Amino acid sequence: MIYGLLIIAITWGISLSIINNYQSKHPKIDLNFLKNLIPYHLFLSFAYYLYAVFNPSDSQYYYKKILYNFRGPEWMDFYGTSTTFIEWIGYPFVKWFGFSYEAMMALFSFFGMLGFIYFYLFFKERIKFNHSFFGFDLVTLFFLLPNLHFWSGSFGKGSIIFFGIGLFFYGLNNIKGRWKILLLAGLLIYHIRPHIMFVMLISAIIGFTFSNKGVTTGMKIGVIIIAAGAFAFIYQDVLAMVGIEQGEEIASGLNLDHRAAELAKATSGIDISSYSLPLQVFTFLYRPLFFDAPGMLGLIVSFENVFLLAVTIMFFAKGGLKYLFTGDFTVKTAFLSFITVSIALAQISGNLGIAIRQKSQVMLLFLFIIVKMLDDKKMKAAYAVWKEKQRKARMKAQMEAMKVE
Numbered sequence: 001m002i003y004g005l006l007i008i009a010i011t012w013g014i015s016l017s018i019i020n021n022y023q024s025k026h027p028k029i030d031l032n033f034l035k036n037l038i039p040y041h042l043f044l045s046f047a048y049y050l051y052a053v054f055n056p057s058d059s060q061y062y063y064k065k066i067l068y069n070f071r072g073p074e075w076m077d078f079y080g081t082s083t084t085f086i087e088w089i090g091y092p093f094v095k096w097f098g099f100s101y102e103a104m105m106a107l108f109s110f111f112g113m114l115g116f117i118y119f120y121l122f123f124k125e126r127i128k129f130n131h132s133f134f135g136f137d138l139v140t141l142f143f144l145l146p147n148l149h150f151w152s153g154s155f156g157k158g159s160i161i162f163f164g165i166g167l168f169f170y171g172l173n174n175i176k177g178r179w180k181i182l183l184l185a186g187l188l189i190y191h192i193r194p195h196i197m198f199v200m201l202i203s204a205i206i207g208f209t210f211s212n213k214g215v216t217t218g219m220k221i222g223v224i225i226i227a228a229g230a231f232a233f234i235y236q237d238v239l240a241m242v243g244i245e246q247g248e249e250i251a252s253g254l255n256l257d258h259r260a261a262e263l264a265k266a267t268s269g270i271d272i273s274s275y276s277l278p279l280q281v282f283t284f285l286y287r288p289l290f291f292d293a294p295g296m297l298g299l300i301v302s303f304e305n306v307f308l309l310a311v312t313i314m315f316f317a318k319g320g321l322k323y324l325f326t327g328d329f330t331v332k333t334a335f336l337s338f339i340t341v342s343i344a345l346a347q348i349s350g351n352l353g354i355a356i357r358q359k360s361q362v363m364l365l366f367l368f369i370i371v372k373m374l375d376d377k378k379m380k381a382a383y384a385v386w387k388e389k390q391r392k393a394r395m396k397a398q399m400e401a402m403k404v405e
Helices: 002-023 031-054 058-067 083-096 101-126 138-143 146-151 157-172 179-192 194-209 217-241 250-254 256-264 277-286 295-317 320-326 329-348 352-361 363-404
Strands: none
Touching: 002 031, 002 101, 031 101, 031 138, 031 146, 058 083, 058 101, 083 101, 083 157, 083 179, 101 138, 101 146, 101 157, 101 363, 138 363, 146 295, 146 352, 146 363, 157 179, 157 194, 157 329, 157 352, 157 363, 179 194, 194 329, 277 295, 277 329, 277 352, 295 320, 295 352, 295 363, 320 329, 320 363, 329 352, 329 363, 352 363
């Protein structure tokens, strides 16, 4: 426990240093909010730690497999994608530096916090105005959603992939200047879930190809070339992850029903594997809703889901469906990544318990689209007001010129 507190102190200091460093580059960021987000994230990470103490948790198994040389005595014995990559990251800390289980939880909580920092920077670079929801700042509300912090604060895939996705979209804001960041983000996502990296590359290609706002022809060509090279690199791993061998029928390898049935055994909750696809996706994104909450955790998440459902209804009521076609490349890339990953994860989540955890990886992408639409509407209104003022100023100048004559 003392080792864990020491890691918390060190990573807290590193987080503050990163935030302070970005303030000069991003003067629009709310420095106090980001600083206060650190203890908030740590509090919910600690809540997950207590949950893991009294319930089965992957984090415990990751730690034990490293400790007892489950895959072999050497570090590279653990290298691979998916679960093995988490163990590979953890190996030097456990084996070389003697990290306790609590210290590893604190370290991965830090990775999750990095995800919030880069998602926040991504939001602030694209959002120009403040937007409120019942008197509360909307972006602030999005970044305080407990479920996002709870599942990104533990020793596991959630914290790393959340960090990777946040880093990826921050890099998309400036591909030329942040290609190294994009490369790191791509490697992280690929090693955790190759199929999600595959989906995000396709989404980026479509987003850039069918957008003209802020996208040059050279940028489009560059993205397509980079994505094509990445496809060639990860193709076999993507096939392996979904159980497809090259040359076989696709339908024979997916077997999503079997996967869902296996996951349904892993935790308590309502089985959703037999639902229709639209209902699976709705359940994945917006349930439980009080009446079907699986336990105390599900009851707490129900409050969050009511909020998410409310802002989603607001989004479509304000013309959200049309905006998905007219938004810029970040909107299209974020939406395609969000909806495609959600459909895939909804089919294999098995029950509400797993769905609650899985959706935290991509929910911020949809929330970005919502606030970006509101921002573009406000920008359009502000431009219309400015244009009208310019018209009146010209008319006034013409009138005064006529009087002089």
